[in-house]
Amino acid sequence: MKQFFKFVLATFVGIILSAIIIILVIMGMIAAASGDKSVQVDANSILHISIKYPIAERTANNPLANLSFLGLDGDKSIGLKDILANIKKAKTDDNIKGIFLDESYMLSGQATTEEIRNALIDFKKSGKFIVAYAEVYTKGFYYLASVADKVYINPRGIFEFDGFSSQITFLKGAMDKLGIEAQVIKVGTFKSAVEPLVLTKMSDANRLQVTSYLGSLYDHFLTGIGKSRGVNKDSLFNYANEMRIQQPEDALKYKLVDGLKYKDELIDELKHRLNVKAKDDINSVEISDYAKSDDDNDKEVSSNRIAVVYASGDIASGDGDDNSIGSETISKALRKVRLDKKVKAVVLRVNSPGGSSLASDVIWREVMLTHKVKPIIVSMGDYAASGGYYISCAADSIFAQPNTITGSIGIFAVLPNMQKLFNDKLGVTFDGVKTGQYADLGNTSRPLTLAERAILQNEINRGYDDFTKAVANGRHKTQAYINSIGQGRVWTGAQAIQNGLVDRLGNIDDAIASAAKKAKIKDYKLIAYPEQKSVLNKLSESVSVQMKTKILKSELGENYGVYEQIKNVTAMMRTPLARMEYDVVVK
Known part of the structure; x- marks a missing residue:
């Protein structure tokens, strides 16, 4: 027995010592990674931009981003805020002579690409060069690269230019096989988020709206490329429609690129532009390493503040994180800036397809209260749809990009009926007692009764009425008019300008300038909310999420994508949602 306790004690001590060593190693890594991240930019350098990751609104507060530990890779991404700031800084940095746009995947939405593209157009006003190169030009990267002075492609490369498409995955057939019925309660002819659960193809209404906003996105895409490349928009349409670029x-023939080059030839051209000898290396700095821009606003000693509140991701009750909007977190941030006398105006940066209607209403309330005491301007990112629009509509004014996805004013709920799955597939039955007629309302082991469905429909109708009333009040329109452009219909920013859901086309800087003008201030300092989590909190979350993801991917393999989709569908079956149809993926 003594030997047993000695063994247990030795094991316990070993675990403790190992934990201490791991903690010390992590603290050392944090200390090393948390040092000055600025890099020395040599004279006669180029800024190298290669984006192969989804672009978040803000760079994560993660000093271990470029390190790997215990088999977990750091998040090496840089947020949109810092990408734009670094391009702006490079414009006036005498050490930066030009930008090299290298092959990028552009995994984020089109409005994010638009903001980067506009920053590059502004950079060109400095007279410095931009050169783009890729072995594979996706449509997203070519849209970005088309602003370059010279666009090159590998002689054996791939150039995608065949139009836009958007595809939806329908799950009804699979659910029928499993014996699961999706019981849908909704308001809105165009509110098609539930269609994958109840149909096997797009409804006529959904096909109409997708055709409309996809056409709007494509028109803006062709217009931008045509202007940059000096090619007629109709010609570009024909090139794609007839698949002339294979x-x-x-x-090269149709003037969409300036030359066919291998990488070594491209490097030779860059050396020539920089007057670098053939035997010497090019001085370059990565966009993720480039010293963060010191905004002119940050140099001001004025006590005036403009608060930028970032609301990014799906909307849910409780606390959120960098990739989701928690109603409690955003509400606290809005209350804090509303009560802060130094904050003269607020910019709410919204990048969300929506989510919980209740959580959206909680945030809307704080936006409305803020609007009563100081200017609040909304800047829309890739999405500000459904719940994302709900939390925007009470602002003084709304800015969006032409290719922002917005609108989708509608409410829905889904309750699964799994009676056939339990009874016929699994042989499981249920029985019980209740003290009230509706005590088990929401029971998934049986179908809804007509009376129960009427109760739920009344709740959804009330939510839609609240939604349209809030939009009508915020946009100074009649509720009948909002209902006519609502019904769950999705619009692009360019279309939303026409129907009154958006005030102006512009980026976050335009929204900040508008906020300053509205507050009648010229000198101010920008402050960002919510405050990002501490390094240790981020580390523990990152480790747990990555470990979980790695385990699931290793077990499920190629079926991991199906798991993600089922998880999202399951999430829809919990609470009334103000969420757009699905994440719009344009290919």
């Missing part, structure tokens, strides 16, 4: 030589 080889790199075709892209």
Whole structure:
């Protein structure tokens, strides 16, 4: 027995010592990674931009981003805020002579690409060069690269230029096989988020709206490229429609690229532009390493503040994180800036497809209260739809990009009926007692009764009435008019300008300038909310999430994507939602 306790004690001590060593190693890594991240930019350098990751609104507060530990890779991404700031800084940095746009995947939405593209257009006003190169030009990266002075492609490369498409995955057939019925309660002819659960193809209404906003996005895409490349928009449409560009030589023939080059030839051109000898290396700095821009506003000693509140991701009750909007977190941030006398105006940066209607209403209330005491301007990112629009509509004014996805004013709920799954597939039955007729309302082991469905429909109707009333009051329209452009219909920013859901086209800087003008201030300092979590909190969350993801991916393999989709569908079956149809993926 003594030997047993000695063994247990030795094991326990070993675990403690190992934990201490791991903690010390992590603290050392944090200390090393948390040092001055600025880099020395040599004279006669180029800024190298290669974006192969989804772009968040803000760079994560993660000093271990470029390190790997225990088999977990750091998040090496840089947020949109810092990308734009670094391009702006490079414009006036005498050490930066130009920008090299390298092959990028552009995994984020089109409005994010638009903001980066506009920053590059502004950069060109400095007279410095931009050169773009890729072995594979996706439509997203080519849209970005088309602003470059010179666009090159590998002679054996791939050039995608065949129009836009958007595809929806329908799950009804699979659910029928499983014996699961999706019981849908909704308001809105165009509120098609539930269609994958109840149909096997798009409804006529959904096809109409997708055709409309996809056409708007494509028109803006072609217009931008045509202006940058000096090619007629109708010609570009025909090139894509007739699939004329199949080889790199075709892209050159139709003036969409300036030359076919291998990487070594591209490097030679960059050396020539920089007057660097053939035997010498090019001085370059990565966009993620480039010293963060010191905003002119940050140099001001004025006590005036403009608060930028970032609301990014799905909307849910409780606390959120960098990738989700928690009603409690955003509400606290809005209350804090509303009560802070130094804060003269607020910019609410919204990048969300929506989520919980209740959580959206909680945030809307704080926006409305803020509007009563100081200017609050909304800047829309890739999405500000459904709940994302709900939390925006009470602002003084709304800015969006032409290719922002917005609108989708509608409410829905889904309650699964799994009676056939339990009874017929699994042989499981249920029985019980209740003290009230509706005590088990929401029971998934049986179908809804007509009376129960009427109760739920009344709740959804009330939510839609609240939603349209809030929009009508915020946009100074009649509720009948909002209902006519609502019904769950999705619009682009360009379309929303026409129907009154958006005030102006512009980026976050335009929204900040508008906020300052509205507050009648010229000198101010920008402050960002919510405050990002501490390094240790971020580390523990990152480790747990990555470990979980790695385990699931290793077990499920190629079926991991199906798991993600089922998880999202399950989430829809919990509470009334103000969420757009699905994440719009344009290919």
